[in-house]
Amino acid sequence: MKEYLYRKAQEDRLRSIEEKKDKLKSALDENRLIPTEVRKEALQLQKLLEFDDEGGEGVSSHIDDEYKWAGVEDPKIMVTTSRDPSSRLKMFAKVVSHATHKITSAFKSLVHACKANSVTDLVIVHETRGQPDGLVVCHLPFGPTAYFTLYNVVMRHDVPDIGTMSEAFPHLIFHNFTSRLGRRVSNILKYLFPVPKEDSRRVITFANQDDFISFRHHTYKKTDHKNIELTEVGPRFDMKLYMIKLGTLENESTADVEWRHHAYTRTAKKKKFLSVE
Structure with a gap:
């Protein structure tokens, strides 16, 4: 380290x-x-x-060390929640991972357990009064650790005309992650997913607009040789990056901050950090 x-x-x-x-x-x-x-x-x-x-x-670069096996071996993800999760948060964790891992250990013990079992990423979801509002992605064993705020969370069962959740590895679409920070964030999110097969009919989209990232999840089928039909399978939510730290969660208090969002104090046009205009 x-x-x-x-x-x-x-x-x-x-x-x-x-x-x-x-x-x-x-x-x-x-x-x-x-x-x-x-x-x-x-x-x-x-x-x-x-x-x-x-x-x-x-x-x-150091990123070669962080993600040197990305795309070679399938990621091994642990998804857990903050302590004493509500039923809504557990449901959200389930659709994020297809399996709920309710773990109440301290971060240090949890991270060590993940490293010992070759887990590549630890994902933690947080809530306020039953509403999911935070997502932490900790890449193992070196980091980075990215912190996101969640907005406008719509659960699977709240999506109208919901489709069946596919087990196939999804194709990924990243839109408008064109700055250096944007490419960094897209890598952090991209390597949570295994490489899909060409015939997979599942698509996950991360679309950036004004530094808000919209997460959408669809399956599709061909209706004829020119057209396809999209079916949303949920969940859907928006997320905003507020910090990236070097290192992992057990070193959170001493880890260097790679990037942090600061509140604006001037009325000038806000800078877009994840894209280049």
């Missing part, structure tokens, strides 16, 4: 240097004033630019 965190810190330092080099190169190419934040290091950065070449970007 220490080696992984050291590697991540080194990547952050190198990324900062690369960003400064890009600013310097852009200023020199466009014959503009060198930005104030890189002026002190301009000569040193210019020497580094002389050794740059193309083709080495993204060769290896």
Whole structure:
């Protein structure tokens, strides 16, 4: 774990240097004033630019350690709830995982048990007054841990004309996750699911709009050679990322924050974090 965190810190330092080099190169190419934040290091950065070449970007990173078996082996997911769950929360956990795991152990013991049994992801759902309102995805054994707020949760039995829940591995659709953070979030969610067979008729969609992610779950069938018919099987809900931490839940109090959503204090147009406009 220490080696992984050291590697991540080194990547952050190198990324900062690369960003400064890009600013310097852009200023020199466009014959503009060198930005104030890189002026002190301009000569040193210019020497580094002389050794740059193309083709080495993204060769290896800490993400290769986090998800090195993704797509090679099927994920092994543990879904559980906060303590003393209501019947509604247990039902929501069941449709998220197809099986409810009611576990009331402390996080440290729970995470250690998951690691010992080769669980790849621990998913915890939370509630307030019987309404599911939080989702935590902890990737094992190194992390990251992503925290989402849930909105507009509609249970399976509340979806009109509900279809039958298929057991086939689903095809995944990710829409508008185009920023660096967006790609990070799509990976965290994507690797919760096994690789589907080509003939699977089950589809799960994660659609991002204004940093709210809509989760929808459908099956489909061909009605003729040109058309298909979609049937929603639920549940449906919206989710919003508010934090990503390095590491796993048992180290939550000391883990470094990779990204955190901050409330806006100005009236200017809000920035979209998961997409590039």
